[in-house]
Amino acid sequence: MSEGKRTLMTAAWVVGHEEGRHTLLPGGEVVYQDGAILFVGHDFPGDVDERIDYGQALIAPGFIDLDALSDLDTTVLSFDNHPSWRKGRVWPKSYMEAGPYEMYSPDELVFQKRHAFARLIRNGVTTALPIASLYYREWGETVEEFEGAAEAAANLGLRVYLGPAYRTGNPVVVEENKFELFFNEPRGLKGLADAISFCERLEGRHGGLVRTMLAPDRIETCTPDLLRRTAAAGKDLGVPVRLHCCQGGFERETVRRLHGMTSIEWLKSLDFLTKKTLLPHGTFVSPSRFVPEPGRDLEIIAEAGSVIVHCPLVAARFGDGLESFSSYRERGLRIGLGTDTSPPDMLLNMQIGLMICRFVEGKAEACRAEDYFDAATLGGADALGRPDLGRLAPGCRADMVVWDLANPDIGQIIDPIQTLMISGSGRDARTVIIDGRMVMRERQIPGMDFAADAVRAQRQFEGLVEKYPDRTWAHPTAEEIFSSAYRIVRSTGAAQG
Ligand SMILES: [Zn+2]
Structure with missing residues (x-):
């Protein structure tokens, strides 16, 4: 059986795992191949086919x-x-x-x-x-x-x-x-x-x-x-x-x-x-x-x-x-x-x-x-x-997220987990790897136009809102069911002279 590509990833921080507890490795490395993790630590001694340095980032289990x-x-x-x-x-x-x-x-x-x-x-x-x-x-x-x-x-x-x-x-x-x-x-x-x-x-x-x-x-x-x-x-x-x-x-x-x-x-x-x-x-x-x-x-x-x-x-x-x-x-x-x-x-x-x-x-x-x-x-x-999930350790599935720590909005860091818990957001997930496959790279998901999909989702959602009165007690109009934060003032369409 031929083996797949062996990839080494490194970043400012890596979440490792030892004796049932996560660890934190500054400048750590994660090596994976064929969907599984081979190595987590420093100075991997073997050969690799590809090296990716994510810089000011955290590599963590998904x-x-x-x-x-x-x-x-x-x-x-x-x-x-x-x-x-x-x-x-x-x-x-x-x-x-x-x-x-x-x-x-x-x-x-x-x-x-x-x-x-x-x-x-x-x-x-x-x-x-x-x-x-x-x-x-x-x-x-x-x-x-x-x-x-x-x-x-x-x-x-x-x-x-x-x-x-x-x-x-x-x-x-x-x-x-x-x-x-x-x-x-x-x-x-x-x-x-x-x-x-x-x-x-x-x-x-x-x-x-x-x-x-x-x-x-x-x-x-x-x-x-x-x-x-x-x-x-x-x-x-x-x-x-x-x-x-x-x-x-x-x-x-x-x-x-x-x-x-x-x-x-x-x-x-x-x-x-x-x-x-x-x-x-x-x-x-x-x-x-x-x-x-x-x-x-x-x-x-x-x-x-x-x-x-x-x-x-x-x-x-x-x-x-x-x-x-x-x-x-x-x-x-x-x-x-x-x-x-x-x-x-x-x-x-x-x-x-x-x-x-x-x-x-x-x-x-x-x-x-x-x-x-x-x-x-x-x-x-x-x-x-x-x-085999939820941790980065040899033999576990290669399910990982690269979190962006370079964004100036993220603030300062003593410990990257604490910083994520203070000012991180899901939007800081840069790259996601699941079972060794890069499913999102720098926020792009292959084959997906996320902006166009969001427009389609809004249209689909509006169709649902239109049907809402059918299954609401006493069947009020959608405007009556859904409140708004402030009074809505629409254009009257009349040109001002
Ligand atoms: Zn629930």
């Missing part, structure tokens, strides 16, 4: 995004538009009865995934477990679009774990501020069967770049049978199972009303929790300020060895957050990170997460820059059972 935004920006729909039932984020009964429909065409769904995957790469994410909203879907995600997503990921070179989201239920607004759960169990079980067959067919495709997972939607939209069967299938297939839970008051009240316990107690009773269970968001747990009653939620998660998928940015925008990141770590909980919202900027998530942890704990010493850097790299790799 981020592992366990709840990776694979949508257009749906955050702007909700950001300053509340409550959700009045603003089209819970379907009204009238829309349900009229027959929900797909608000994006199949082509638009494929474009959206590809565009979102490119955005992840542009933010230094090298492994992604995609998530998208189901609000504008007819019901769940489809196998066809995920086959398209697998192609898009392989084409761009993004490492992914894919699985179409499915559900047996959906909340419906029946009168002002009053919801009921509408269930269609056969439909959800069909979604699970399709997802299982997707996993069987797609696992390990494209040289292992495409892996699979099971992704039932939020816990309150699942029936016990769907969750039991999902857990069993996850064990059979050996794939991660991701379920949104402990993320809000509506969920907590619904699960309590329907099942008489907390979300986590319910999952335990269904034998759902394993070491491969990924749980975004884990904020509304007992006891916490959000669930002010005694409870064992965190102990149950820790005992099962399941993983909290911490998504600080989306939580903070909704006025909540982990209470706290550092105390969860002290309890021995496994924690990985997710972007979950727009922008899919992992660095921004880490910065917000750090600040919220320090605020909640009331002290600057509550957590350090590396605690978040570990969660975004080693935490994600641990969650996926992938000791």
